[in-house]
Amino acid sequence: MRVSAYAAPSAGQPLAPTTIERREVGAHDVLIAIEYAGICHSDIHTVNGDWGPQPFPVVPGHEIVGTVTEVGAEVTRHRVGDRVGVGCMVGSCGECDSCRNGDEQYCARGMIGTYAVTDRDGTTTQGGYSTHIVVDADFVLTVPEGLDPAAAAPLLCAGITMYAPLRRWGAGPGTRVAIVGLGGLGHMGVKIAHALGAEVTVLSQSLKKQEDGLRLGADHYFATSDPDTFEALAGSFDLIVNTVSAAIDVNSYLGLLAVDGTLVNVGAPPEPLPVNAMSLIGGRRSFAGSMIGGIALTQEMLDFCAEHGIVSEVELIAADQVNEAYERVLASDVRYRFVIDASTLA
């Protein structure tokens, strides 16, 4: 099946319209007519070659929402007409400890990413900047009714990336949570942490987005460019989720944690981060990392978001605006996520 898509022809080159082949719908597969695809910073890193050589042409996109148009003979989980989503994974071994624990993202044999990796059948996966996609039904999420489908797309990556650490480290009533960075990830973190009942503080470089942050659910907003912030907030958070991929001064942030507090990175700066052991020992603190979330947890997150009316703040664009959108993401000029209207791809 030949379908329309937007692909990066080689590292650093602008994306351009093309067609790609989607596989036959197998017994366990679902064919999805894509309606919306979010633009994640990872898409840009990948096509720019920041993360090493890629199997170009690459069709990015792992924040996918669409409608089921065909299901394989063995599929019971989804039906034609269902509104569904696909995130960062389209497969895993299903047999290792992580897969059995619902942590497919940590599959011992490596999860199969939604684009730019080798699938089980030897083909290269291609992502959501496309009109259609064929995905193993076990990796297809149900998008609950009531969620705006365009604004729900970023939940599939940004949403679960924030929901997973917030749940894992117990964000809820009585906990004090800080979100570092108010971008695509951070703004989801604020909404979700607030809905979980935590007291939420945004730590952003400046106060430029303060009004937004408070509107989205933050109780407090501080500028990290102001050194007083680190003094004023010393020892005052149970959990800090750092969404900033640039290198931060980890020890300064560890100093903001209460006893037993955890700083979780969801982004990975390329350079090592120097950690003073005393920053950890002096308060039984932890520096941790978290990567997206398993399929069951992603469904839980979608249901939670539907219950609490949480979606991403999005700017809908046509496919031919994708290169411009990339520039704006790199310039942090987006509030807070670009989503491609896939009807403009056809």
Next chain:
Amino acid sequence: MRVSAYAAPSAGQPLAPTTIERREVGAHDVLIAIEYAGICHSDIHTVNGDWGPQPFPVVPGHEIVGTVTEVGAEVTRHRVGDRVGVGCMVGSCGECDSCRNGDEQYCARGMIGTYAVTDRDGTTTQGGYSTHIVVDADFVLTVPEGLDPAAAAPLLCAGITMYAPLRRWGAGPGTRVAIVGLGGLGHMGVKIAHALGAEVTVLSQSLKKQEDGLRLGADHYFATSDPDTFEALAGSFDLIVNTVSAAIDVNSYLGLLAVDGTLVNVGAPPEPLPVNAMSLIGGRRSFAGSMIGGIALTQEMLDFCAEHGIVSEVELIAADQVNEAYERVLASDVRYRFVIDASTLA
């Protein structure tokens, strides 16, 4: 009350016999006739000035076992004749969150260390290399019958330093625990982790102490000088407790952790440790720190050790051997803890 002691007269100078003043026994105090005092690496760091200027003369020693010879009017917790212990703390504010949570070591106003810090009354605390000590009854532990008092002394610091992280991060049946370094701390870690029911691996620089390690309760023993170790054991521990104070390659050790695993430092090398965020993110791993343990937990540890017949492996020395013992500790030439027989101080 004037009592005999061994003190460092100034930074880096040999310890020498002296006398020091102990305060009157207050209403909440206990007077202890010291029988044994362990030698902790911290004692050496302190008197050598490694941790900054100190209020010399300094009497080190925070692994103290003795007998109660007098109690204040308000003391109900201990009686004359009781065998008791004192660890690294002799006071804290008692009012902050940490104190109320039983984490006196993280007292917001700073715990009062057993030596070389300013006590509430403005005097400088002096430690256990001495014939007697007067301590607030709330910071005096009960040493259960059946524990050899000399070999129990190191439990008060080394024992709780290892017990606290093993308990906090869930060492027990079905968990795979590695102890890095088989010294004063490490050998206690092996015994305690084994008694808690964990599968215990020692990661030591060489295989020199392998026989000892297995005798003490380790199930496996690997040399970290062998690069194959890091390949063979990749992803295989739930918890690693690092007792080595020298800088280690944190990322190599993080690579030994399973998904959700934690590497806990109980020592603090002076230089920052470079951490690759991807080492954490790629398995939802944590790098944490832990410092001794609260009073209630220390009592729990002593009771646990009595129940399981756990004490330290000690070499008993006379007070006038303390300088030589320091040299041997620095040369890692001790299996596994020196303990001063306080009767040689009188």
